[in-house]
Every structure is written in structure tokens, then in C-alpha cells.
Amino acid sequence: MLMKQPCPEQQFAYQTPYGSTLQDTGVQFSVFSRSATAMRLLLYNKVNDLEPSEIIEFDPIKDRRGDIWSMHVPGLAHGQLYHYQASGPWDPEHGHRFDATARLIDPYAQALAGTYLPSTDGIVRPPKCVVIEDTFDWEGDRHLRHDMSETVIYEMHVRGFTKSRTAKVKPAGSYLGVIEKIPYLKSLGITAVELMPVNEFPIRDPHGKKLERANYWGYDPMAFFSPHRGYAHSKEPGAQVNEFKQMVKALHAAGIEVILDVVFNHTCEGNEQGPTLSFKGLENQVYYILSEGQHYSNYSGCGNTLNGNHPVVREMIFHCLRHWVYNYHIDGFRFDLASILSRDTKGNLIPNPPMVEMIAEDPMLANTKVIAEAWDAAGAYQVGSFGNHRWAEWNGRYRDDVRGFWRGDGGTLGALATRLAGSSDLYEHAGRPPHCSINFITSHDGFTMNDLVTYKEKRNLANGEDGRDGDNHNISDNYGEEGPSRKKGVRTIRDRQVRNMLTTLLLSQGVPMLVSGDECRRTQKGNNNAYCQDNDISWFDWRLVEKNTDLIRFVKSLIEFRKAQPTVRRREFLTGRPVDGRMIPDVSWYSPAGTPLDWGQHELAMVAYIAAPSRADDPEGAGRDVVMMFNSTGQNRDFTLPEVERNMKWNLFVDTAAESPKDVYPQWDGPRPPSNRVVEVPCHSMKIYVNQIEPVAKISQPTVTEGR
Template sequence: MTIENPNIGEVRNMLMRQPCPSLQFAYAPPFGATIQDTGVQFSVFSRSATAMRLLLYNKVTDREPAEIIDFDRDADRWGDVWSMHVPNLAEGQLYHFQANGPWAPERGHRFDSTARLIDPYTQALAGEYQKGKDGVVRPPKCVVVDGEFDWEGDRHIRRDISESVIYEMHVKGFTKSKSSKVKHPGTYLGVIEKIPYLKDLGVTAVELMPVNEFPIKDIHGNKMDRSNYWGYDPMAFFAPHRGYASDSTPGAQVREFKEMVKALHKAGIEVILDVVFNHTCEGNEKGPTLSFKGLENQVYYILSEGQHYCNYSGCGNTLNGNHPVVREMIFHCLRHWVHNYHIDGFRFDLASILSRDTKGNLIPNPPMVELIAEDPLLADTKIIAEAWDAAGAYQVGSFGGARWAEWNGRYRDDTRGFWRGDSGTLGALATRLAGSSDLYEHDNRPPHCSINLITTHDGFTMNDLVSYKDKHNIANGEDNRDGDNHNISDNYGVEGPTRKKAITVTRDRQIRNMMTTLLLSQGVPMLVSGDEVRRTQKGNNNAYCQDNDISWFDWRLATKNADMLRFVKALIKFRREQPTVRRKTYLTGQPVDGRAIPDVSWYAPDGTHLNWNQSELAMVAYIAAPTRIEDPEGLGRDMVMMFNSTGQDRVFKMPEIGWGMNWNLFIDTAVESPGDIYPDVDGPVPATGHSLSMACHSMKVFVGNS
């Protein structure tokens, strides 16, 4: 099938080729190991190889193959594809490829006839890395997978992204702690056991940190003992990570991953995958040959002067995503996850690399970005970009078209800065709250193109953001050199944990302030697993190698910090019920539906119109209910949001346009639970006289009830 111009008839036939789609693959990638009636067909691309071999193993622990089969250069090569049928093989067969070819680094060739190679299209791996007598690293073995699974009629949920509340989480870390008390800790099945928690929290989608195969330990240099916890070091894009399966049987991870997706869907929760199509774990010239290097190095990687690896990823190499062969592989991979695993969306790590041509130059309208947005087999899929890379490209607000959403790094920085009290952030916070039209409206992209976030896996947790001024990454073994130094954080008087009441009160307020801002902003909110219960990493802002209590979800916090959990759950519930805070069009400041008031208006604390040049970080936002076009059921309610990011208590006035309405207090972040939030929006009405006391570092939110 031609990637650039898919034939709809071919697509339909491909999806219907199996007699029972609920039990069989819905999409069959053209390469890899394909089970047939009489055996297995093995197909692999290599343009420059002079010979190709298939290595077959009997057991996962075998150091040497039980059988080696040579591809016939004349009979088994079709163009640049080596394809061979081997009879009497079945599901579970273990294998590697091995290729002969030129060793000519100056021309981009790095063939090694002794290297055991992972099939780029393998659908599962088994076993661990081994070192041969020659010191060469031997990767885990590929597994022939059938993929049969009873989906029981499961389909993609197809929730509009504007209605999403995304929860970023690590599959292992979510349940690995003993405090999780699950039967299968740290696994796909463990996630299933915690679905009631996710459903009760109210999130609509989980965004899973990398679940495709990656080395469990760092395989570069002498760092084999360092954990590769996050997983941003891919080596088999089509295969679910074996380390998250409870069953060690080769290929069991395929079944368990599907069970997890099916269970999440039954609970109404979508599954978004964090995918890393920007580099691989093979590293640079000094890295091992595990797969791509030994098959067609000059095609799979962006090279400088034909030999040196361009490092736009910051991880040693850069995948050549806009080469036609690599582009095709990425498309087959995305379709594979969507139609064989029922995945609902993708977050593309360092997505700006997809905007680089085969020489590494940033190009306008990159074909890869447009093709992902237009691919008919991905039409129901959410696509989210991390719109920057490690080489200076920063495309927040300009990545792709309306189909592409983006992690909004500007939202993170402006919201953190405002609540920390940074001067000049008043207008910036208002713009982020209103949907970041400055970034997206000019390209006719709607507010839900902005994925709003304050914290992610990469950086401080929400608790640490208000507890530490500086990073504390000594445990990573890099003398605290790693991790970002620009955290826009504060400790409010003491670095780390403290019992000082004044400090703990301020920290509590600031977390509530940021959670309230995040979940009531136009756009799509994303929160990080554990922030709702104040998970801490003890000041570590780069816990990529911390496969331990520093990173794992401590389930005792759900009880210890039950008040914060209650607060976040109520906010999520309100957001899902209120069209006022999840519009599909931008706030304009103009009257709506014939009402005399604009859709949004901004005021100073004394009720006068706001001077955007004022130095004081205090303001009031009046947000009117959306139009009947956006809200045909008329569920939207007017809101008044009051922000006091100063260090002084203040008196605020209700804006005059709200005097004739009936209001109930929804949130007061300065009050201890349960008065901090009223889940049924039935809090006290404002005092007469329209004046309200506002504590320092606090927010109030009122909701109209008529």
C-alpha cells in the first residue's frame, strides 16, 4: 500500500481480510514475522546487505542459535526486501536476523556479520541482554506472535479531545510499590486492578509513558547497572515492553497489554501512548549494533558528512523520520497500535524532529507531520506533539494543523511564574486561562490544540514545585549536573519537608491554586500521576533512572492527603460537567447570545477594568456561559474567578455585571478542607455589599446558579 496516497479500497479489504476481526489482527504490517498455514514468513528491509541470515533459538536463555538459515540472494530477495518462508514454525518461535555488508563508516555503512539483530517489525521480545565472549552485546530475542485476542466487541471510545482530562502515568510505577496492594504489582494487570481509582478520580484518558520495548538497564559504556526507568530509549517500536508483563512466557506481554486496554475502555478511559520516533537505544558511533545499524544505518539515521550521527534528540542519534522507508515504518507502527491494540492516541516525544528533513534541516510543512494528520486509518486518533527537540527547535503554537494538539510549554511556565509571584505574568496567565489564542488562533486551530500542563514526568512533581527552589538529583549519579535548572519553583522558606505551619499553609494553597487554574482553563488539562495526592520525588527533577520509591506511586498518600485528592476529584467532576470551561472556540470579549455581557471580561480587585500594566498580580475574570451553539443543552453557568498571587491579604469586589445574579462559592483555596471546595457547587453566597476578603496566595471561584 502506498503511504502517501492510501487506496481506500485496499484499506477496507485489509481491515476485513480476517473472518472475525474481534479475534484476529485488524492490521497486518508487511514486514516482520507473519504466521501462515504451513509456517512463518520472515521479511526484512536492507538495501546494502550482501547476505542475510535467520537465527532460530529453542529457549530464551540459549546463547547460540539452534539453527541458522541463509536467505537465498536470488530466490529470497525482492528489490530491497529479503523475504523467506520457513515451514513448520509456529507462534512463540524465537529468532534474530544477521546481515553481511560493507563496514564503511565514512559512507554510512556499519554492517557487522557477527551482530545478532532485532527485527525492526518484531511484535514481541523475550529474555535479557547477553554479552558474548567477544564483548559484543546480544539483544533480547524476537518472538513470533499470533496476536489472536477476543476483544469482546471493544472499539475506540472516540471522545472529543475537548472533553478530555489526561492523566500521565508510568505503567510500572503506578502499582510497583508494596503500598499498592495489588496482585500483580508493576504490570499491565496491576493497572487493571487500579482502574476503580482512575474512574473515581474522573480522568478520561491515561497517557502511558513509553510501553514499546526498551532496554531495562542502560546498555551504553559501563552503565549496565543503571535503570532505564522512564523508557525513552526505544529498540522495538512494534512490541509492548516485556518488563511490564506478569507472565514471563515469550509473547505474554501482547495478551496482557490488550487486556489492560480492553479493561480501561470498559471503564470509559482512553489510552494514549507516549511514542519516541526520534532516536533509538543504539546510540552514536560508540553504541552497540542491535538492529537498525546492522541492517541499513544510512537510511534509519540522520548522518552528518555521511558518517557521524546527528544528535537532535540529545540521546546520541536521530531517527531519519522523513526518509520514505522510515516514514513507512512509522506509519505501519502507528496503525499497528491503533488497530491491533485499540490505542486511542499518541503523544510524540520531541516531535519537532519529525519536522527535520533527511539532512536534519527544519522544513516548513514537513510531509511526515501532515501525513499523520491525514492518514485515514488514524482518523479517530488523538495526536499530540511535544513541539520541541533537544537541538533548539521550539514549535509550540506552530506544529502541524488543527488535528495536532501540543504540550503547551508556555502554559506551564506562565502559570508557574504567576503563582510564584513573578512580575509581568498577569497578562500571560490570563492568556493561558483563556486558551492560548496567541499561539493557536492565527492558524485556525481551536483551544483544544493546547494541552495544558504544569508538571510532567520530566521535572518536579506538583508537591516538589512548592517545596524546593533547586533540583536535588545526586541519587542519579551525575553530580547533580543532569536535569533542568529553570524550574520556576519556590520553597517558601525551607528547602524540602518542614513542619512550619506558615510554610505548609502556603504550599497547600499554591497546589490548590495551580490545580484550580489547570482544570478551569480553556484547552485540555493534563495532570501527572500522583500530583493529586502530593507525590514527592524528594526534589529530584530528572528521575529517569530511579526505579524505586523515588518514582513509584505511594498509595498511602491517598489516605494521608485525602483532602487534596477530594479537591482534585471535585475539580475534575466540575470540568466534565461544565461547558463553560471547555469551549471549542476562543473567548472574544464580545457579547454572546444577545446578552449584554461579553463572554469574558477582566477586572482589577476593586471592580474597575483591569490595567494590564499594573505590577500587582491580582485580578478577577468573569466568564459567561457559552453560546447555545456550543452548549445546546444550556448546561453552562457563568463563573467569577478571583486571583490573588500577592503576599498580602486583599479586599476584592464582585464585578458590577454580576450584581444581579445569584452566586454560590465553589472554591476558596485559602480555606482548609472541606471548605476549600464544594463539589455540588452549593457553597455560601457572597456577603452583601459585594466586597470579599481574599487571603494572600489564594483563589476564589463563584458559579452562577440562575
């Protein structure tokens, strides 16, 4: 008898119906254009060729079905370079901007090669599209599917992470460079990296010249389906596809998910004065939101706005998300200026926008994390009301309230308590759990954590905009001297404030997002809008890892505690009601005197008692009770442990006023509180105690004999 041999594992690939599709006998090219009167395919032999080696006309009868132009070209192979060219009406007053001379990037291109080429004839020559054959060996790699409530996000820039000489990485500033630093990422304990834009964006201007201001951040999309060629180590056309996948596979092997920052709100084509590179020359009035039929609505602040709720654009976005999830094994997305997805084809904000709902309900994205930056550049602010329970949000309220409390702003005590407890004011009413709140204090946009406690004012002159750019409302302080200081008193307060904010961030209910370098005091020298600084201002200085080992140890200990303790990462909101039969509320708030907190008082000091979760939420019984003491005043304060804690044994876990190694006890075995239960908490600091109660033994269940 012959035994059936197992088939080799098959990896599911997602094939879009448009773009260039490699087939056995050649390549199928398909592109959408409703109003074009003619379509051409331009083929090139080399990346730097100014002119195509061959131009092939689409037959308007044989090669057009509805609004789709589709043609099979035999004999072409992987690596073929191409553009489209479309003829049609030039009628800007009615939204048409066809230019029969323009070389157009395929909206579904899977890779681009080269850059803008110099022009002497007025014709813009953008990077060329590349035909891609997907033969990557994933070696069984799968999406990790970490539960959102257990996620710790690390926002980082692919190039900036290893571009500095201090990284000592040979493929510096590349996907492969990230791979070399994975041991560091793993050692921190983070569970996901959120990569700033990695889809294609311009490297040079449309005339082939160096950009006046470097496009470092990448929030200027050129081709949504393609990894950025500038982050590939190899310069071979299409090499970025393979190298990006290598990076994802290596991160997954280390237990780290990959979340992409995607920009479905505008493109690099700009407004009426911008170049025609792709969408404008194929179907301008479909791809963009126009006012009065001709002007570009600018809800993005970048010159134009993608028409995300038009059926054709919705389809493109869905194909793009599935492409990244299935062909690149991406675990989630953060949607830049996501409120634009809530605008209809005329730019009006609408309830239950189809784009937002469809992303949440798409069965092919069911296990994918979706995170919204729930505002846009035109005044929409939807934090707490963006989408359903599938959507998480960057919680801008969390950032502002935590900054304000630790700076000492009056009236922020209640706000801090609400943010610490998961922002139920924003999410509970809509039936959304605490992990819908992505908590952050800093992000790529604004001060770093170090600069937040070092500068009152931004220092953006290097950007070349006379200081007009960047937010003026930073909720920051310098604590006595602007910029770096040698004064011990100033440095002491700054050290405490950094630890205060990192502790608050990593032990709040919700999902914490740590910005790359905050764990080692990375500085941008006061620049709070380093979008154009492709230099040492933005790059990760790896010398800081050695210089600030104590702070890195502190952060690692907090992350490890968070991952081990369901007490600080609940799946449901705290209620103030007793947990199980212990008669201790899941959360209690006290004054420094140990009495119930008067929310009407203006003092910035309090105690938060968070009880271990019920056995329904913590079946292993691993949770510990946690007491957090906050003192944002300028005076040392005595805190009395409340009566509810009298019969428990406690150990110090965190003391943000202490010098290392006494600032954190990774084994939760620090000193016991004084016998009189009065704990001194120095000014601008916090202390955390963890109880010693052993996990409650599982209750044995009676044996049930089933009837026969």
C-alpha cells in the first residue's frame, strides 16, 4: 500500500485584479480609467533610460472592458520596467487633467525603480514601475496575532533606526539593517513595531533635483502597493520587495509584529501646481476630492485629499491592505489622518462612513490590527468616536492630559485618573474596550521624551521655515534652564519626569506606544517637527544605549511587569466595584492622607489602588494588587496607605525619585513600607508598591459523570 505523501506547505498569496501580473507566457497589464480616450504601455530596458524602448497601444475595442484597460504582452518577465500613458480631455474646470505626454506610475505597481530623471523637454519622468514575481520563501512564517490588550508598540523609522554610524551596521538605514538590531528590540520586550511610512514616496523633486527639504518621514505617498526603494540595500530593481519580506520574517521569528503607518489621505501629486505622476493623469476627478469641479480640497494639509469613499478608491485601498497582509505578512495598520476616511466624495463628515465600516468588517482583515489617527488637518477630531470596537485610536487626549499633570498644570488630577484607568469617558459609551485606546505621550510628530522635559519652546530653524512649522502647544517645560543643563537640580527633576511619564504610560490601562529612542533619551535638540531632517537630528544615536543603560533597565522592567500583570492591562473597564468575593473595589482613589479622594481639590497628588482582576479575567490567578502614589507638586509629601491595605504585605516596585538601581525592582522585591504605613514621596515623583499575596489556588470543580 502506497502512503500518501504530504504536500509542501502552500503560502496564500493575494492577487489584485489590476496592475502587472506575471504569467507563464508574459505579463498582463490592467489599469482603470473611465475618461481616457487612449491608453499606452511604455516599456524600458534600464532604470535610467529617458525614453521607452517600446510603446504598445491598448486596443480600445479589444483591450477595454468597461472602464478597465487590460492587455497581455507576451515574452515579458520579472523585472520589466514600465509606465502608462493616457490621452483624454484637458478640462480642469470639470476635473479632467489628462496629458498625453505624461509618464504615469501604475497605481497598483508592486515596486518602483530609480528616481525622477532630469528633464530638458518639460516632461516629468518619475520612477519606473517594476513587474514583480513573488517567489519568496516564508519558511512557514505566520501572523503572530498577539492580543491587542497585551500589545506594546514601538514606533520607529526604518532608515533612522540604523542610519547613524553609531549603529555600526553595514546595510545602514535599510530593511536589512533593522534585522541586525532585532536582538535589541527583543530585549526591550516590545511586541510590535509600528513603522513610519514604508510605501513609496519621492526621493527627488519632479525635475530630478535634490529636494529642497528632504522627505525624511515619508508621509507623501507615490505608490501605495510598493515598499520604499530607498530603504533597500541592493539597488537592483525590485530588491526592496525581497528585503522587506526578510525583515518581516525576522521580526516575526523574534515574536514581534509589524504594523504599517499608511497614508490613504493624500498623494505626492499636490494641488493644481503639482506634477501629473499617476492618479491625476488616469482619472483625476475619481481619485481626488475636488471643489467646484476643479480645485483640490485640502483636508490633509498636503495639497490634495484622496477620495477615499469613492467606490473605485475604496476598492484600491482594500486591495492594498490585503496585499500587505497576505503578500507581506503585515500584522496591522495605523491610518494617518484617518478622519479623512470619514468624509464623503464632497468632503463632508458623515456618520457610519462605508470605508471605515468596511475595513472593520472585511473578513480578509479579520485578524489585523487597525489603528486610527482620529483627526485630520481640516478640524475633524474623532477621538473616542471613530468606527466600532475593531478600531483602536491614537489617544491624543491621553498625551495632553498626562503631559499636563506631570508638568503641574492645575485641574488635571481627574484627567490623569481617567487616562490611567483606560479613558472610559471616550470609549465605554460605545461598547469599546480599554485596548481601543493607544496611549502615547510622544510620537514622531513633536518633542521626544527627552526634549519634552528640556525645552519650553521648539527649535525648528534648521527646517528652513523660519520657525513657522511645528506645534506651538507642546505642554512641555525645561525645569529651570532651556536646553541641556549642567545644573544638578535641573537634571534631577528632568530625570524624574522622564521616569514618571514612562511609568504612567507603560502601566496605564489601554495599549502603550513607546517612541524609538525615548528609552535612552534620544534628542532632536528641541526640533518638534523633524520631517525634513534626514541627519543626526532624527537618527537613532546608539551611543545613548550605552550611556543610559539605567533608563533602559527601568523601561525593560516596566514592560516585563506589564506583560506579567493583567492588573494593568484589563480587557474591561474598571468599575469601582468589588472584585470576586474580596470586597475590595477593582479601583479606588485616595488622598495622600489615605482618605477617599476629593475630586474637587486642586492638589496634584493622589493614590490609585488597583486590585488584581477577577478569576474570570485572570484564570491563572497571577495578578497582584498595585498601589500607585503620584506627587506632581513641588514639595515632598507624606502618603498614608489607606485602611483597605492594612493586612497586606507590600514591596516597593518603582521609585522614580531614586537613583538606579533603586528606581525599580524587577523582581518586585523592594523595601517594605514603614511600619506606620506613612511613605514619603519626593516632589515630582511617584512610587508603586505591589502586594505579596500568592496567587489564589484554582477552585476544584466537582466531577460530573455524564449519563449514558
